[in-house]
Amino acid sequence: MPRKASLFRLSMGDPGDVSAIEACLADGRLKPDAIAAILGKTEGNGCVNDFTRAYATQSLRAMLARYLEPHAVETVPLVMSGGTEGALSPHWIVIAAEKAEDAVTPGPALAIGTAITPPLSPSEIGRPAQAFRVRDAVRCAMARAEIDSPADVQFVQVKCPLLTAARAATVGGDVATVDMLKSMGLSRGASALGVGLALDELRDMPGDMIGADRSIWSSRASCSAGIELMACEVVVLGQSPGWCGPLRIASTVMADAIDAASVRSLLARVPGDPALAVRAVLAKAEASSNGMVRGQRHTMLEDSDISATRHARGFVGGVLAGLVGHTELFVSGGAEHQGPDGGGPVSIIYSLQASDLGT
Amino acid sequence: MPRKASLFRLSMGDPGDVSAIEACLADGRLKPDAIAAILGKTEGNGCVNDFTRAYATQSLRAMLARYLEPHAVETVPLVMSGGTEGALSPHWIVIAAEKAEDAVTPGPALAIGTAITPPLSPSEIGRPAQAFRVRDAVRCAMARAEIDSPADVQFVQVKCPLLTAARAATVGGDVATVDMLKSMGLSRGASALGVGLALDELRDMPGDMIGADRSIWSSRASCSAGIELMACEVVVLGQSPGWCGPLRIASTVMADAIDAASVRSLLARVPGDPALAVRAVLAKAEASSNGMVRGQRHTMLEDSDISATRHARGFVGGVLAGLVGHTELFVSGGAEHQGPDGGGPVSIIYSLQASDLGT
Amino acid sequence: MPRKASLFRLSMGDPGDVSAIEACLADGRLKPDAIAAILGKTEGNGCVNDFTRAYATQSLRAMLARYLEPHAVETVPLVMSGGTEGALSPHWIVIAAEKAEDAVTPGPALAIGTAITPPLSPSEIGRPAQAFRVRDAVRCAMARAEIDSPADVQFVQVKCPLLTAARAATVGGDVATVDMLKSMGLSRGASALGVGLALDELRDMPGDMIGADRSIWSSRASCSAGIELMACEVVVLGQSPGWCGPLRIASTVMADAIDAASVRSLLARVPGDPALAVRAVLAKAEASSNGMVRGQRHTMLEDSDISATRHARGFVGGVLAGLVGHTELFVSGGAEHQGPDGGGPVSIIYSLQASDLGT
Amino acid sequence: MPRKASLFRLSMGDPGDVSAIEACLADGRLKPDAIAAILGKTEGNGCVNDFTRAYATQSLRAMLARYLEPHAVETVPLVMSGGTEGALSPHWIVIAAEKAEDAVTPGPALAIGTAITPPLSPSEIGRPAQAFRVRDAVRCAMARAEIDSPADVQFVQVKCPLLTAARAATVGGDVATVDMLKSMGLSRGASALGVGLALDELRDMPGDMIGADRSIWSSRASCSAGIELMACEVVVLGQSPGWCGPLRIASTVMADAIDAASVRSLLARVPGDPALAVRAVLAKAEASSNGMVRGQRHTMLEDSDISATRHARGFVGGVLAGLVGHTELFVSGGAEHQGPDGGGPVSIIYSLQASDLGT
Numbered sequence A, B, C, D: 001m002p003r004k005a006s007l008f009r010l011s012m013g014d015p016g017d018v019s020a021i022e023a024c025l026a027d028g029r030l031k032p033d034a035i036a037a038i039l040g041k042t043e044g045n046g047c048v049n050d051f052t053r054a055y056a057t058q059s060l061r062a063m064l065a066r067y068l069e070p071h072a073v074e075t076v077p078l079v080m081s082g083g084t085e086g087a088l089s090p091h092w093i094v095i096a097a098e099k100a101e102d103a104v105t106p107g108p109a110l111a112i113g114t115a116i117t118p119p120l121s122p123s124e125i126g127r128p129a130q131a132f133r134v135r136d137a138v139r140c141a142m143a144r145a146e147i148d149s150p151a152d153v154q155f156v157q158v159k160c161p162l163l164t165a166a167r168a169a170t171v172g173g174d175v176a177t178v179d180m181l182k183s184m185g186l187s188r189g190a191s192a193l194g195v196g197l198a199l200d201e202l203r204d205m206p207g208d209m210i211g212a213d214r215s216i217w218s219s220r221a222s223c224s225a226g227i228e229l230m231a232c233e234v235v236v237l238g239q240s241p242g243w244c245g246p247l248r249i250a251s252t253v254m255a256d257a258i259d260a261a262s263v264r265s266l267l268a269r270v271p272g273d274p275a276l277a278v279r280a281v282l283a284k285a286e287a288s289s290n291g292m293v294r295g296q297r298h299t300m301l302e303d304s305d306i307s308a309t310r311h312a313r314g315f316v317g318g319v320l321a322g323l324v325g326h327t328e329l330f331v332s333g334g335a336e337h338q339g340p341d342g343g344g345p346v347s348i349i350y351s352l353q354a355s356d357l358g359t
């Protein structure tokens, strides 16, 4: 029996506000056991001291405990990404997966699979070992999603750890960096290269590539770092004939921060009116390392008052909002080895049924 | 003899870097006496303690002193606006005006006129008196630009003062507010309403309208506050049959922070390829006061780490950059009574001669 | 039978880290039913969008639920104050109160009483009604602490609400201000004046005094605002003959941000070595509204990159840490009507038994 | 004939306000040719994009041009340090040196000597070559100050360069780091070790010591980085029998951010009342790299909203202001190899003549 994915994009009044999700559970639109993953775009700074992510996670688990067994509560993938700069609107994206008992639109359709690596040692963060762990988890998640070919994977969201002084001390200082903010970038980068390995986008990964050779990147990795976990949580989204239903997913890569053309082309692939059909937009944003965008100087890397990832999220969020027509966009910052330097992957999940409310 | 406007949009390496302007003067492309106004988008925070504006002004005057008489150095309108969030690129816009001795494209063409109010008393800042002063200056500038009809005015840039504790003390505390950041908003708002009065967009201005009745606004005012002056410096841009040359100006109003449609319509009015024809883009951005954009919550007014005007500039800068194709956009923040709440005017200056380099 | 207060000052690894408190409960040093109040100094920005306060509160309640009945979990006073700028160290202060069954140092000794106002209407926040509510709650808390005379009250900690756009809308906009950050100041100020009324420090409270007449202040009020509640939570600390044990409390007022002399005098009143005897330091800090400290200009009110309350907490935190000798100081910002303009109350809780560990 | 130093500590209304210095020149208190160095504590963020330093420098040079020959204007040492967090007050410290024609208090007295290295190649910044350059400049400055023994040197202020992407490109990327903020730290550290070499505080300097071995430090180096120059500007302050007059200088080292005891001891060495005698206080502040202060956790290195150097300046500024009694303190951030990790040198310049106004 094929499976069918549903997607609920829900507003959050604050990082602890899970009421919109609970409403879906309470009225039966969402079955607790069907929850495959919950993504949250929370209104913190998205950098080191962003506690909205942990607050949201704790709030989700407390609510889910009223609907799920403890083991399920602890293991459902929760991917929180901080930062809603500019007019970006904080929101949840709940993806559910169920057996398709009724007749529904045949696939190939949106497919989801998740996996989690074992906890990493602090020594592994930002280094090849992390990439290999993520590669294995992606392959596992693909299998769970019944996605056989890497070409059918459209977006891989990875939640990865970061280094703290305390964690570095536990391994005698044998870490990639002592800078917490920098460790976030290396962790994201290593995770992205792991996705690239799993999707056959790259074959090898020399030890000195991470954070250094920006010409190597995955077109479909989206990685966010946080202090909340030591493992890498992987969510694979793609299409599979083993799945049915009206949801589809497509992706592209923004070559730079203002590459609206690529996104317009992506939206043009949506049958019908994108304003009605598109259910979710997931994107990566970053400040190009050479300080330029199409020959013009940017100041994101020199602003000591506002982190470059905050600048990039707000700006690229604007580019995308102008194209999509609303602000509930899952834009995360720090796109190391995710798309080219200064650019990043963009994915849209849309429905073939424009009147398909909430899914 | 008709006049002809030229426009030079030049990169700035830092707020004190006037070298690109000086190069134009040195090689004769720009005649010192022809300088009508210099606008600068500098990389400060655009709020109270933004000293890049004063630094840029001082740098400009020091350079101009090598080309102009002292009186001219002191009086050429210099309008500095701080804030280049996201990928926005710091730049100068020099507008020159000369008698058109050679045969050129006939008008009506881009016309510029400037005027300055007398210094305001601190008691007048953010109050009706300021609006009336600005109204009078706009009318004066229109006359100098030979723009007879308000309908031919496309964009009025006003540089206005702000209140400091010291200034408030000089009038015994009889001021609109004791909050410096708030005084910037009231000053911008009063200036905008003054523009509206001059352009017949509103007839009266009750004393309690400023900063309160957001339904009253000018469609063509762009106001920026700073500590550097106590007067209001007014630059009127429009079209006049008394001017010739290939430059034209058109404007629209963004209804909200993601109103890309209005800007697309504006760009569609440009003959030829906007990517080649458009010479400058001037826009106002702000965070809607109700905390929403098309029904979705934004966090700009609640972020105690980043000022709402900084958020708005970076985000709307992204919307515009995705449409225009580059990042040298003159986006300023704080659009009180400039366009509707959450939106603001956008103006483009373009050339009928796509090959018209630098002008 | 007299009561005895105990105080536990415990480190927190992050705003959700309640492990140090749970350790005290687990090994019996702290009895769950004895918890009178928990104060938390969390590492958020202490302003509007500081979610560390709510995260800490949620974490505390989840942990207490393992030790207390639901009603107790919901009603134990939890006062979270955000902001640990400079070297200030995030920590909990748990105050317990029990019947003194064993022979202990006779009083008068540290006494604690708590009360909570009914939820305020948004219309009441920052207005006289709030002050009267707080006055009544302080009197109630004094009675519960068996403190008969206002002179025996040393420190009143109030957690008060703030205004949001949504809350303002529920009362048709009939609110003291539409600015969330400003509402925090008015709420703190109104609460402080309420404390002053209860302690007979002022007799009347004209409606226009709040946030305006800075010459009126309470010497013992410490007020912190947050979005987490609509009521005012009051914790009264003082001394009473109805209490025994080795803990004592004394307070002073810093006349300005660098008034170390007052604090030295306060510390000199401690018998023995303050470094061993002092168990907790509670202080209020703020930026003087006239922009000066002893004739020298400060920039705290003009820094658009860092909120004035953050500046003040870090700086006054340094003044105090240099005197006290460590950084676990409960310094909160925004001292409107709490001590003079630019200054604020400081209170120390100390033990007559220097070897009295953890209490 | 001996020389005599004078010191003028003057308020600045904003980074471009040189009026207080000009007033001293105009009324003859300060002779233009006598200016040995001008230090400025400006109200920028003190990090990468702090343009108050360049603005102040430009303002000073423009003013000095009215009093000095062009060569002198260009070469008088101007050392701008950004960051006046907390209540720290922006100010100038002008040190003058003249032949002592009148009978004055005999020395040894405050002595000043300055020197500047050749411009560094970007490849040298943050590397041993920079340390050696600074060592040579310190020796040269000592000779100019007639300070023969390193033990008589009390404070060496160094203004050093930082790396930008553009500068790195000119040497094919052969630089110590590509991170501008990090390059400031390495540049400060290399400069400090150069001071240490000149003062015989260390003998060798292995190539991998800079920024790594925090146990190696100078007790009298104070280094500030900025984008404004490529050379290292060195100002040596100490005492010499070749100098006379009432000014003296003494220094100590704060072992950590709250080491008030060392500073109290230093102030106790001042004859008379320090409140009247002390003319200037110069100090370095930083966030300890292990995240702790006397066993308590600090959050300065994890706050992605406020740079650690800003936190440290404001906090240590508070510690010092509580001891000194005013806020015109020259506290600069980033004390790599300047004093121990988390601490830094503190120097006071005081007068034997309490009634000695302005000098």
Ligand SMILES: [Ca+2]
Pocket: A217, A286, A335, A336, A337, A338, A339, A340, A341, A342, A343, A344
């Ligand atoms: Ca990328």
Ligand SMILES: [Ca+2]
Pocket: B217, B286, B335, B336, B337, B338, B339, B340, B341, B342, B343, B344
């Ligand atoms: Ca507007």
Ligand SMILES: [Ca+2]
Pocket: C217, C286, C335, C336, C337, C338, C339, C340, C341, C342, C343, C344
């Ligand atoms: Ca106060």
Ligand SMILES: [Ca+2]
Pocket: D286, D335, D336, D337, D338, D339, D340, D341, D342, D343, D344
């Ligand atoms: Ca140090």
